[in-house]
Amino acid sequence: MNTICINCPMGCPLEITEEDGKIVVRGYTCKRGLEYGVSEYTAPVRTVTTLVRTSDGRVVPVKTSVPVPKNRMFDVLERMRGIVVPADCEIGYIAEHDTLGLGADIVVTGRPAPVQ
Secondary structure (H helix, E strand, O other), rough: EEOOOOOOOOOOOEEEEEOOEEEEEEEEOOOHHHHHHHHHHHHOEEOEEEEEEEOOOOOOEEEEEEEHHHHHHHHHHHHOOOOOOOOOOOOOOOOEEHHHHHHEEEEEEEOOOOOO
C-alpha cells in the first residue's frame, strides 16, 4: 500500500507492506510517519467535516471531535445531513454526542453567515 503521511508538512511518501506477519513502513523521516503508516494500514481513521443547517436555514461548519473509522465516514456524513442546530449556536456547540456510537461528537466549528 502506498500513501502520503499527513502528520507534518514533509508529506513523506510511505510504502506499507506486511512481511513475515509484521507491518513494514518505508519512506518516513520521523517517528510520527512510522506511527501514521502502521495506523493507516491497520485501522485508518478520518476527521469528518461538512456543513449543517441552522434552524433559520443558514449553514454552519461542523466536524467530528475525534477521527472515526474510515469505513464509517459515509455513515457519519449521512447522519450529519439530518442535524439542525439552533440559529444562535456558538463555536464549540455539540450538535450531537457520540454519533453512531463511535465516540465522536459533532461539533460546530464556525459561525453562520449573517442574515442579509
